[in-house]
Amino acid sequence: MTDALPDAVSARRPRGFSWRRWRNRKIASPGFQSWASHFPLTRGHARREGERLFDLVSGFVHSQVLYAVIELDLLEATCDAPQSVARLALRSGIAPDRMEALCQAAVALGLFERVGGGYQLAALGAALMGVPGLVDMIRHHDVFYRDMEDPVAVLKGEKETELARFWPYVFGAGAVEHPEVAERYSGLMAESQALVAEETLRTISFAGVARLLDVGGGTGAFLAAVGRANPALQMVLFDLPAVVPAAETRFHEAGMAGRARVVAGDFHDDPLPSGADAISLVRVCFDHSDDAVAALMAKAFAALPPGGRLIVSEPMAGGARPDRPGDAYFAFYCMAMQTGKARSQARLAEMMKEAGFQGIETPRTRRPFVTSVVTGCKPGAT
Ligand SMILES: CC(C)=CCC/C(C)=C/CC/C(C)=C/C=C/C(C)=C/C=C/C=C(C)/C=C/C=C(C)/C=C/C=C(C)/C=C/CC(C)(C)O
Numbered sequence: 021m022t023d024a025l026p027d028a029v030s031a032r033r034p035r036g037f038s039w040r041r042w043r044n045r046k047i048a049s050p051g052f053q054s055w056a057s058h059f060p061l062t063r064g065h066a067r068r069e070g071e072r073l074f075d076l077v078s079g080f081v082h083s084q085v086l087y088a089v090i091e092l093d094l095l096e097a098t099c100d101a102p103q104s105v106a107r108l109a110l111r112s113g114i115a116p117d118r119m120e121a122l123c124q125a126a127v128a129l130g131l132f133e134r135v136g137g138g139y140q141l142a143a144l145g146a147a148l149m150g151v152p153g154l155v156d157m158i159r160h161h162d163v164f165y166r167d168m169e170d171p172v173a174v175l176k177g178e179k180e181t182e183l184a185r186f187w188p189y190v191f192g193a194g195a196v197e198h199p200e201v202a203e204r205y206s207g208l209m210a211e212s213q214a215l216v217a218e219e220t221l222r223t224i225s226f227a228g229v230a231r232l233l234d235v236g237g238g239t240g241a242f243l244a245a246v247g248r249a250n251p252a253l254q255m256v257l258f259d260l261p262a263v264v265p266a267a268e269t270r271f272h273e274a275g276m277a278g279r280a281r282v283v284a285g286d287f288h289d290d291p292l293p294s295g296a297d298a299i300s301l302v303r304v305c306f307d308h309s310d311d312a313v314a315a316l317m318a319k320a321f322a323a324l325p326p327g328g329r330l331i332v333s334e335p336m337a338g339g340a341r342p343d344r345p346g347d348a349y350f351a352f353y354c355m356a357m358q359t360g361k362a363r364s365q366a367r368l369a370e371m372m373k374e375a376g377f378q379g380i381e382t383p384r385t386r387r388p389f390v391t392s393v394v395t396g397c398k399p400g401a402t
């Protein structure tokens with residue numbers, strides 16, 4: 021695997037002088053810490069490292085403060101004018117001293133500011149309101165949070181996680197028999213799709229694509245966005261039978277029914293619709309095992325004509341440069357879901373190559389915490 025450390029590095033035992041060992045042992049000593057936090061040349065750095073460590077230690081409380089602000093609907097309540105603690109306390113059914121504690125915490129986290137004698141939403145809190153789907157994403161974190169209560173059990177694969185039940189489709193078409201269940205997860209997916217589509221469209225061009233097949237296209241939010249930006253584009257959406265009626269409705273309402281076809285099926289068992297010169301997999305691969313993704317990419321390769329293009333867009337891990345969104349959030353999210361994993365651009369590029377694709381590109385998106393992109397072409401175009 022591209023991202024794995026070579027065995028020689030991971031198994032190396034300290035021999036002779038190791039600068040890192042010396043540094044780590046020094047910093048791990050309380051005596052050195054006490055000296056460094058006092059000495060004029062080191063105390064600034066020591067304080068910043070202490071703050072960084074404290075943030076890491078207390079991060080879960082920060083997330084829960086954010087959760088409480090949203091659960092109590094305080095974003096909207098404080099958006100337009102400062103509100104007194106007494107007023108916020110009354111509308112939330114929370115004692116004033118506790119409400120004050122929450123508001124103070126929200127100020128400390130940059131969500132609120134103190135204005136006059138009360139509290140008002142700060143720019144960061146306002147930004148949160150403008151991210152489509154984010155409030156609902158945070159709301160559904162209660163499920164993820166309960167899973168992460170025992171991260172070691174999640175890592176060992178011993179825990180029956182709630183997220184695996186929340187997104188039932190990952191267990192195959194059979195699990196999505198009930199339209200109301202499909203509606204619950206599809207709504208959250210569709211809302212959060214707006215930014216993913218925006219970022220993908222800013223990163224790659226669909227000029228020259230005549231027909232785009234979006235596999236695992238959900239309720240059609242991605243295709244609708246690509247279709248709006250490319251008015252001549254023909255579109256095909258492929259997803260599980262319980263999901264596709266919502267896509268049909270969306271295309272109809274968007275006036276796209278004439279150029280968007282919806283096909284119900286299971287990509288594990290059914291062939292992909294043919295006739296598209298590009299196939300997109302948007303937030304699909306990270307739900308599935310390596311074997312399932314390899315098989316899906318092979319199916320996509322078979323369904324494309326020579327010169328046809330495969331586009332993968334989803335939040336990715338950092339690979340050789342691990343990052344917080346990909347490696348500390350999505351990797352654990354996928355682990356709790358139990359069926360898939362967050363992969364790096366390099367790993368997905370490697371898998372595409374194994375499926376036969378060439379000319380693989382890994383463009384940088386401006387907001388990798390929203391999505392990253394990998395594309396490849398089926399060889400043989402004239
Ligand atoms: C107007 C004046 C006076 C000044 C302007 C100053 C200025 C330019 C301010 C900037 C304000 C601004 C426009 C900020 C914009 C901020 C944005 C767009 C922030 C976006 C943040 C997005 C976030 C945090 C996204 C988080 C997404 C998450 C957590 C997604 C989770 C997705 C999951 C779990 C999906 C799971 C899928 C599954 C189940 C694995 O298949």
Ligand SMILES: C[S@@+](CC[C@H](N)C(=O)[O-])C[C@H]1O[C@@H](n2cnc3c(N)ncnc32)[C@H](O)[C@@H]1O
Nearest residue numbers: 189209213236237238259260286287288302303
């Ligand atoms: C994370 S959602 C992404 C939906 C959409 N592409 C988006 O980004 O909003 C994954 C999608 O893959 C679909 N899916 C999962 N397993 C599938 C399968 N075996 N065959 C077809 N679609 C499947 C799900 O129904 C769901 O709509």
